Amino acid sequence: MIIHNKTWLNNLKLHEQFEDDHDAGCLTDKELKALKAKYFVGFESPGILMRTGLFVLTLVIVSFSVGLLSLFLSEARLIDNFVWPFILGVVNYIILEKWVKDNYHYGSGVDNALIVTTAGFLIGGFGWMMDTISPSQSHFIAISVFTFMLSAYLILRFADFLMSVLSCLSLLAFIFFTWQKLGGFGMATLPFVLMLASATIYVFSKRIAVHPKALYYGHCLRVIEIVSLLTLYFSGNYYVVNELSNDLNNTPGAPLPFGFIFWMITILLPLAYIAWGIKKKDIILLRIGLLLVAGAVITFRTYYHVMSVEVALSIGGAVLLAISYVVIKHLKTPKQGFTTAPLKRSNLLDHLNLESLVIGETFGSTGTAPTQPASRFGGGSAGGGGSSSGY
Amino acid sequence: MMTDHHIYEELHDQGLVSNDSYDKLKQRRLHPLVSVHWEIKTILYLGITLLTGGIGTLVYRNIDTIGHQVILSFIALLTAGCFIYCFKHKKPYSNARVDTPNAFFDYVLLLGTLSLLIFIGYVQYQYNVFGNNYGIATAIPMLALFYIAYDFDHIGVLNMAIANLGVCMGVTATPRHLLAAGTFNSQSIIFTYLGFGLLLLVAAWVTQKLIIKKHFKFSYEHYGIHASSVALLAGYFFNYESSQAYLWLLGAIVLSVALYFDSFKEKSFYFALLSVLYGYIAVSCLVFRILSFDTVGEGIITLGMMYMTISAVGVIFLLTSTNKKFKTA
Numbered sequence: 001m002i003i004h005n006k007t008w009l010n011n012l013k014l015h016e017q018f019e020d021d022h023d024a025g026c027l028t029d030k031e032l033k034a035l036k037a038k039y040f041v042g043f044e045s046p047g048i049l050m051r052t053g054l055f056v057l058t059l060v061i062v063s064f065s066v067g068l069l070s071l072f073l074s075e076a077r078l079i080d081n082f083v084w085p086f087i088l089g090v091v092n093y094i095i096l097e098k099w100v101k102d103n104y105h106y107g108s109g110v111d112n113a114l115i116v117t118t119a120g121f122l123i124g125g126f127g128w129m130m131d132t133i134s135p136s137q138s139h140f141i142a143i144s145v146f147t148f149m150l151s152a153y154l155i156l157r158f159a160d161f162l163m164s165v166l167s168c169l170s171l172l173a174f175i176f177f178t179w180q181k182l183g184g185f186g187m188a189t190l191p192f193v194l195m196l197a198s199a200t201i202y203v204f205s206k207r208i209a210v211h212p213k214a215l216y217y218g219h220c221l222r223v224i225e226i227v228s229l230l231t232l233y234f235s236g237n238y239y240v241v242n243e244l245s246n247d248l249n250n251t252p253g254a255p256l257p258f259g260f261i262f263w264m265i266t267i268l269l270p271l272a273y274i275a276w277g278i279k280k281k282d283i284i285l286l287r288i289g290l291l292l293v294a295g296a297v298i299t300f301r302t303y304y305h306v307m308s309v310e311v312a313l314s315i316g317g318a319v320l321l322a323i324s325y326v327v328i329k330h331l332k333t334p335k336q337g338f339t340t341a342p343l344k345r346s347n348l349l350d351h352l353n354l355e356s357l358v359i360g361e362t363f364g365s366t367g368t369a370p371t372q373p374a375s376r377f378g379g380g381s382a383g384g385g386g387s388s389s390g391y
Numbered sequence: 392m393m394t395d396h397h398i399y400e401e402l403h404d405q406g407l408v409s410n411d412s413y414d415k416l417k418q419r420r421l422h423p424l425v426s427v428h429w430e431i432k433t434i435l436y437l438g439i440t441l442l443t444g445g446i447g448t449l450v451y452r453n454i455d456t457i458g459h460q461v462i463l464s465f466i467a468l469l470t471a472g473c474f475i476y477c478f479k480h481k482k483p484y485s486n487a488r489v490d491t492p493n494a495f496f497d498y499v500l501l502l503g504t505l506s507l508l509i510f511i512g513y514v515q516y517q518y519n520v521f522g523n524n525y526g527i528a529t530a531i532p533m534l535a536l537f538y539i540a541y542d543f544d545h546i547g548v549l550n551m552a553i554a555n556l557g558v559c560m561g562v563t564a565t566p567r568h569l570l571a572a573g574t575f576n577s578q579s580i581i582f583t584y585l586g587f588g589l590l591l592l593v594a595a596w597v598t599q600k601l602i603i604k605k606h607f608k609f610s611y612e613h614y615g616i617h618a619s620s621v622a623l624l625a626g627y628f629f630n631y632e633s634s635q636a637y638l639w640l641l642g643a644i645v646l647s648v649a650l651y652f653d654s655f656k657e658k659s660f661y662f663a664l665l666s667v668l669y670g671y672i673a674v675s676c677l678v679f680r681i682l683s684f685d686t687v688g689e690g691i692i693t694l695g696m697m698y699m700t701i702s703a704v705g706v707i708f709l710l711t712s713t714n715k716k717f718k719t720a
Contacts, residue, residue, distance in 0.1 A: 017398075021419065024419060025415070026419050027408070027412050028412060031407065031408055031409065031412055035402065035407060035408075038407065046714055047660065050664070050710060050711075050714050053664055053710055054707060054710065057703045057706055057707050058707070060699060060703045061700050064699040064700045065696075065700045067696050068693065068696040071692065281423075283427075286427070290430060290433075309448070310444075310446075310448035310449045312445070313441045313444050313448070314445030315445075317437075317439065317440070317445055318442055319438075320434050320435070320438030320441065321438035321439065321442065323438075324434045325495070327427070328495065331427075334424055337423060337424055337425055338424070338425050338426075338427055339424050339425070339426050340426070340428055340431050340494060341428060356547040356549070356610065357550060359436075359547035359548075359550055
């Protein structure tokens with residue numbers, strides 16, 4: 001099913017393992033080199049920067065060449081029905097297959113972009129076709145089913161992580177639109193159904209990840225894990241549920257019935273993620289849990305203003321500092337399999353000095369505080385001079 | 392992944408993994424470790440951001456109700472506390488990279504630096520110590536920042552210092568602000584940006600040439616390449632009507648080419664990518680300028696689309712070959 005060379009995929013897995021052990025200091029540089037040479041991998045899979053660049057450039061090429069073709073054909077009135085995007089999608093797919101086979105691209109940015117454009121043309125064409133067949137109805141259910149099947153196929157064929165996101169979301173969209181049709185009962189139970197569906201997807205991806213046939217799809221399954229954990233939380237988040245139910249029921253500003261259930265989910269679920277992540281030593285759960293604590297705090301502050309922003313910021317900051325201090329002290333020698341020491345000796349984030357750039361961005365213009373004249377050069381509402389208005 | 396230990400047994404038997412490494416690998420499998428290094432760093436960083444942001448606003452809001460001396464002495468105490476800690480634990484200065492003494496050090500320093508800035512800003516606001524001299528009022532924090540960055544070897548503070556140098560010259564430095572502010576509305580500000588950018592590029596060059604804190608080169612070049620390239624392109628559009636425009640464009644192309652070849656020295660793909668990107672924009676501006684002459688008439692859209700398709704293919708080949716050179720060289 002998968003298009004890529006399976007021996008290389010297996011070797012790539014080994015490379016990851018070797019590099020991981022090398023980073024942990026268990027293999028010497030020389031050994032790593034010898035092992036990598038022994039297990040050859042011929043894929044074109046450049047680093048993240050190159051990948052992003054190639055992704056954008058490929059999108060540029062596809063859009064302008066399609067624009068050019070459409071321009072030529074528009075005179076002959078060949079492009080004004082849904083067959084045109086289907087043709088484009090199929091041609092795109094053929095190019096994609098040939099490109100990946102001939103050039104051994106695996107996550108190079110070019111293949112990622114061509115997969116996205118293929119999916120885009122075909123889904124767009126499908127939506128157009130449904131609209132042509134019966135213009136009066138909405139076709140969300142049919143489109144989400146089509147999207148799900150297409151993206152599932154593209155995952156199996158190319159092991160593409162963007163399609164993993166799409167398949168996850170389209171499946172949930174299908175459930176959303178179908179359940180909504182049930183009327184009042186459907187509306188009331190919608191959040192729980194979506195949460196149940198997300199949890200099922202999560203468990204499914206966790207279970208299937210250990211299956212030998214899923215070996216090549218490890219990164220896709222990890223993406224699905226992340227997406228399903230996020231959708232699980234946001235299906236039960238008070239703000240999301242409240243806004244969505246008011247929006248769908250046309251009752252702006254109305255409070256949510258059984259709101260306390262959603263408040264419990266909003267506050268407790270991130271903590272449950274963290275606890276579970278620590279117990280299972282699952283870094284994905286832990287990270288998502290930490291991220292969602294911020295989500296819970298923001299949700300809470302949207303509805304209740306127990307203290308002013310600056311007091312909340314100061315206290316929150318002090319608490320975070322205290323927590324990290326305690327954790328660092330506690331883990332000075334590794335405990336229960338956790339450590340604060342960096343296991344990877346070098347990675348791209350260090351290489352790009354990402355942290356320092358963030359510091360530059362956030363604190364770059366705090367320095368001169370409120371004294372300076374608004375603008376040194378005058379002119380322009382933003383002013384060339386001083387600190388950014390954002391701060 | 393961690394359970395795939397049998398492969399190492401095989402490799403060990405074949406002599407590809409030494410006894411020493413094999414024992415280490417065994418140990419690692421017996422006691423697997425999960426690192427929360429990045430999580431802790433992020434939490435520390437967030438904590439400092441929130442705390443200083445909160446305190447800064449608190450002070451600003453309550454400036455009339457709390458006594459100035461109280462606020463001032465609180466901030467001064469915080470600053471002093473942080474710096475006493477840092478001076479106590481600091482390793483001696485060296486032109487090479489100095490590793491941080493412990494996990495907390497960098498963040499204590501950051502907290503101290505930020506509260507120092509709040510302190511200086513507050514003193515200036517309240518007592519106007521630097522008078523109305525904009526230059527001095529911004530130069531002093533900037534100098535302090537550069538000193539802290541070099542003495543304690545903190546790249547984050549260096550980036551703040553560079554941004555403050557920009558403030559001192561009257562421009563914003565970070566790429567986000569560069570693009571968001573849209574302040575390229577006068578010849579003088581464009582020249583200021585260009586001067587700022589070129590100054591940083593010179594600083595990057597000197598850093599590398601004299602081998603003073605070589606790892607700081609990245610920051611100088613990062614801000615330098617953005618500021619100067621954006622200024623040159625802005626100069627082109629600002630002077631679009633006059634023939635001077637071509638000079639700006641030429642400047643942008645020359646700069647990109649120079650930086651492209653410079654990136655080979657450090658094998659920094661990031662800067663190769665940036666220089667190709669800015670060079671590509673400049674060349675495209677030129678091509679579309681030529682296309683927009685009346686000679687081609689209606690065909691401009693077709694030709695423009697053809698140019699975009701073909702040139703994007705060209706850039707892909709350029710980037711791919713650059714990437715290969717970096718890998719093999």
